[in-house]
Amino acid sequence: MKIQIKQVMTLIENESGDYSAEVRNIFIDGNKIVSLDQAPEGFQAEKIIDGTGKFAIPGLINSHTHAYMSLFRNYADDMAFWDWLNSVQSVEDYMTRADVYWGTLLNCMEMIRTGTTCFMDMNIKSAEEKQGEESGAAGAALESGMRAVITRGLIGSVGEEYPDQQIQDVLREREIFADEDRIISWFGPHAPYSCMADNLQRIASLGKEYGMGQTIHLSESETEIENSIKEHGCTPIKYVADLGIFDIPTVAAHCVYATDEDIAIMKEHNVSVALNPKSNMKLGNGFMPAEKMLEAGVNCVLGTDGCGSNNTQNMFSEMNIAALVYKGANKKAQCISAQDVLSFATKNGAKAIGKEGELGTIKEGALADIVLLNIHEPQFFPSTNLISGLVYSATGAEAETVIIDGNIVMENKILLTIDEEKVFYQCEKIADRLGMFH
Numbered sequence: 557m558k559i560q561i562k563q564v565m566t567l568i569e570n571e572s573g574d575y576s577a578e579v580r581n582i583f584i585d586g587n588k589i590v591s592l593d594q595a596p597e598g599f600q601a602e603k604i605i606d607g608t609g610k611f612a613i614p615g616l617i618n619s620h621t622h623a624y625m626s627l628f629r630n631y632a633d634d635m636a637f638w639d640w641l642n643s644v645q646s647v648e649d650y651m652t653r654a655d656v657y658w659g660t661l662l663n664c665m666e667m668i669r670t671g672t673t674c675f676m677d678m679n680i681k682s683a684e685e686k687q688g689e690e691s692g693a694a695g696a697a698l699e700s701g702m703r704a705v706i707t708r709g710l711i712g713s714v715g716e717e718y719p720d721q722q723i724q725d726v727l728r729e730r731e732i733f734a735d736e737d738r739i740i741s742w743f744g745p746h747a748p749y750s751c752m753a754d755n756l757q758r759i760a761s762l763g764k765e766y767g768m769g770q771t772i773h774l775s776e777s778e779t780e781i782e783n784s785i786k787e788h789g790c791t792p793i794k795y796v797a798d799l800g801i802f803d804i805p806t807v808a809a810h811c812v813y814a815t816d817e818d819i820a821i822m823k824e825h826n827v828s829v830a831l832n833p834k835s836n837m838k839l840g841n842g843f844m845p846a847e848k849m850l851e852a853g854v855n856c857v858l859g860t861d862g863c864g865s866n867n868t869q870n871m872f873s874e875m876n877i878a879a880l881v882y883k884g885a886n887k888k889a890q891c892i893s894a895q896d897v898l899s900f901a902t903k904n905g906a907k908a909i910g911k912e913g914e915l916g917t918i919k920e921g922a923l924a925d926i927v928l929l930n931i932h933e934p935q936f937f938p939s940t941n942l943i944s945g946l947v948y949s950a951t952g953a954e955a956e957t958v959i960i961d962g963n964i965v966m967e968n969k970i971l972l973t974i975d976e977e978k979v980f981y982q983c984e985k986i987a988d989r990l991g992m993f994h
């Protein structure tokens with residue numbers, strides 16, 4: 557479809573990487589942005605959107621979540637990390653692929669409604685079908701209209717191979733969605749403490765063979781560090797780096813306890829690190845040393861983590877917290893600026909998944925993943941600095957129209973891809989069946 561967004565305030569990135577807000581005309585043809593200025597020759601818009609009072613930003617990229625976990629919203633709160641993990645995993649054992657499908661749809665609804673267009677998911681069931689309840693997280697993401705990197709959280713008990721089935725399932729899911737540009741299949745080895753060394757190495761070699769990346773939880777809690785030093789004589793990050801698993805594109809979630817040596821390792825291997833400040837705070841784990849990561853030139857990205865440890869999937873809320881906590885914790889107001897955080901949630905997220913210049917930016921030739929925010933709201937006046945406004949004043953509820961891959965997924969707050977009442981009904985039913993009301 558050919559879309560024109562007329563005279564709209566637009567988040568523009570200049571050559572030095574800084575952001576500014578400028579009025580532009582955005583022309584979309586198919587799934588691409590074809591011009592930000594004049595209509596290309598012969599361009600006949602099938603849809604014209606009036607940009608008055610709106611702010612066009614690139615769709616936000618949530619670089620770490622577990623979308624099915626929307627079903628865990630407000631379920632296991634105010635618990636210590638390992639008690640929380642046990643509590644969540646004991647319910648997960650009873651979850652079906654259909655539960656993952658409905659939970660993911662609920663998560664996608666919240667993400668679209670708060671301006672996120674792409675997410676990196678770690679789930680517990682791979683798709684059996686392309687559509688419907690047996691399509692799991694990948695099918696739900698496809699149906700919602702979102703873009704997603706889908707990974708299955710691979711877990712193998714100590715001393716035990718991954719059931720080979722887990723790997724076969726991931727490769728099968730990749731086949732099922734091979735012709736869908738919006739769905740990218742990666743591996744998701746859960747963590748060094750839940751995966752054996754040879755399995756981690758096997759994933760890395762399969763990643764190379766199939767051109768797939770991976771996401772993994774690293775250095776999330778203090779106990780994890782203590783155990784790693786006891787067992788392997790080094791930090792979890794050094795341990796996995798020595799196993800040689802960083803040869804494929806990797807997004808490492810958390811990295812709260814990364815040492816200076818760990819940070820140098822991440823930089824050397826081009827590993828992207830996902831900050832999840834709300835989840836880390838909620839589980840009492842601390843904060844990733846993001847300022848040091850930035851100084852070292854490590855690609856920092858931003859994620860909400862799953863609803864089990866962060867009861868909202870709202871990236872505006874996450875950006876706000878990310879920009880504030882470091883200032884408070886380091887007693888230094890200059891660290892981690894609004895511009896930094898905005899890049900974590902957009903272009904850095906794109907870079908992490910090999911889509912630099914295609915996603916996370918509004919420019920000619922980029923994919924048309926655009927969110928129109930209504931900025932005719934008190935929190936955006938006076939409109940002196942709209943970049944600061946995105947990080948320090950916005951709530952996420954300003955997202956009004958969302959375009960992903962050139963398709964209008966939400967228009968004037970009406971979600972066009974998902975039957976929301978049906979999802980609410982199904983999720984209540986699942987929570988009841990799993991005994992989660994208490």
Ligand SMILES: [Zn+2]
Nearest residue numbers: 773809861862
């Ligand atoms: Zn996680």
